[in-house]
Amino acid sequence: xxxxxxxxxxxxxxxxxxxxxxxxxxxxxxxxxxxxxxxxxxxxxxxxxxxxxxxxxxxxxxxxxxxxxxxxxxxxxxxxxxxxxxxxxxxxxxxxxxxxxxxxxxxxxxxxxxxxxxxxxxxxxxxxxxxxxxxxxxxxxxxxxxxxxxxxxxxxxxxxxxxxxxxxxxxxxxxxxxxxxxxxxxxxxxxxxxxxxxxxxxxxxxxxxxxxxxxxxxxxxxxxxxxxxxxxxxxxxxxxxxxxxxxxxxxxxxxxxxxxxxxxxxxxxxxxxxxxxxxxxxxxxxxxxxxxxxxxxxxxxxxxxxxxxxxxxxxxxxxxxxxxxxxxxxxxxxxxxxxxxxxxxxxxxxxxxxxxxxxxxxxxxxxxxxxxxxxxxxxxxxxxxxxxxxxxxxxxxxxxxxxxxxxxxxxxxxxxxxxxxxxxxxxxxxxxxxxxxxxxxxxxxxxxxxxxxxxxxxxxxxxxxxxxxxxxxxxxxxxxxx
Numbered sequence: 001x002x003x004x005x006x007x008x009x010x011x012x013x014x015x016x017x018x019x020x021x022x023x024x025x026x027x028x029x030x031x032x033x034x035x036x037x038x039x040x041x042x043x044x045x046x047x048x049x050x051x052x053x054x055x056x057x058x059x060x061x062x063x064x065x066x067x068x069x070x071x072x073x074x075x076x077x078x079x080x081x082x083x084x085x086x087x088x089x090x091x092x093x094x095x096x097x098x099x100x101x102x103x104x105x106x107x108x109x110x111x112x113x114x115x116x117x118x119x120x121x122x123x124x125x126x127x128x129x130x131x132x133x134x135x136x137x138x139x140x141x142x143x144x145x146x147x148x149x150x151x152x153x154x155x156x157x158x159x160x161x162x163x164x165x166x167x168x169x170x171x172x173x174x175x176x177x178x179x180x181x182x183x184x185x186x187x188x189x190x191x192x193x194x195x196x197x198x199x200x201x202x203x204x205x206x207x208x209x210x211x212x213x214x215x216x217x218x219x220x221x222x223x224x225x226x227x228x229x230x231x232x233x234x235x236x237x238x239x240x241x242x243x244x245x246x247x248x249x250x251x252x253x254x255x256x257x258x259x260x261x262x263x264x265x266x267x268x269x270x271x272x273x274x275x276x277x278x279x280x281x282x283x284x285x286x287x288x289x290x291x292x293x294x295x296x297x298x299x300x301x302x303x304x305x306x307x308x309x310x311x312x313x314x315x316x317x318x319x320x321x322x323x324x325x326x327x328x329x330x331x332x333x334x335x336x337x338x339x340x341x342x343x344x345x346x347x348x349x350x351x352x353x354x355x356x357x358x359x360x361x362x363x364x365x366x367x368x369x370x371x372x373x374x375x376x377x378x379x380x381x382x383x384x385x386x387x388x389x390x391x392x393x394x395x396x397x398x399x400x401x402x403x404x405x406x407x408x409x410x411x412x413x414x415x416x417x418x419x420x421x422x423x424x425x426x427x428x429x430x431x432x433x434x435x436x437x438x439x440x441x442x443x444x445x446x447x448x449x450x451x452x453x454x455x456x457x458x459x460x461x462x463x464x465x466x467x468x469x470x471x472x473x474x475x476x477x478x479x480x481x482x
Contacts, residue, residue: 094447103445107463109454110447113330114393117460124328126386130375146355148176149370155377156336160321162301164308170344173351175337176365180291180322183337184214187287187318189357192218201252208261211254228263233419233431235265244278257290258303259425262453266424272306276313286310288319295326296425298391316342323373326390332369400459407468414475428454436474444470
């Protein structure tokens, strides 16, 4: 803005030759006398600042400029002609459809973020207090190291591995990441480079859809292992075990730490022990994806059981941790990537390789979210307040599960709906068919995924009966047709 601030248009026009030169052309010639490509790139910006008059548009100089730009467009017109429009993200697409719907009764059951009983976003009190303390401390905004804020890395490692970490801290590589997605991407990049023969990556069927994108973008083959039993709306444990045994030795298995997305179905403690046994026998590499520690059950230790089990067993493995859900820091993009090794020497080498990938992807992680998490985890009073808020959030979702189940039972909706209360975490796999989902969307303006997955965070005391009415109608009407 200062470039154009203090001089009248006539001053610029006097500095260049030609009475028909426009203000725009004069400015560009002064700044870039020999850089016609730069002039073209800035043309639209300057036109916005000083639109040319009709008389100038008809000048020879203006015509020459237009001809040059048109020629440039013509020469490059085929560069992107082969590019196809990518399909919309199925989850984000639901949220977009909800936003444009004008119905006063609309309900968003696709949102992957916590909502209050009033259907509003929630900023944790502990987070607000931590932010105030950070602002009062007057920190600078310098770059972080590639692996992130050291205090955050230490505290995040303690949070995931707990007391099992004591004396074995140097086995663990911790790198601050761009939330859980960034942590998975760092792990995928590392797997793609350090294995002599790239292993197959196995993800649960179903899983979070972005798992496929992340690992395939690193050139890794992705296959599915059986997980969900649609007949019981529970875990297909026999199928899971059979696929673990059938997979080539040394395969990578992406396992959800807790509150499986999208089904809400988790293995029991005994089942986790069996999964670990087979992984050990086959030399499989667990990649534990943790997006909901503390947010699933309200108990940090219970939710971290699987990662700590592999750690105690002496596995070398990967883990991704997100602080979006349990801290409500969705827009801060704060998370951690962990690589658990068998020695400090291996950890040092792995860290150096992960830092190379992080440097190439984004150079340095953002600082604000890391400071918030570090402040809450290191301050005893804020930590206790955060624990209480975790229990409040997870407790409301558990309550909504019960209320929805009770409402369906009261309506005598056909089928067994007990899975709604047996599943855990933000998401419920309802068992609704695509046809039934269409009825909820088109008739009742209730938005959810075609798979029947709903976000229980979108259910509240004000809409739970409306949702139950819609589900009852969809189930009864489709059963009558068939």
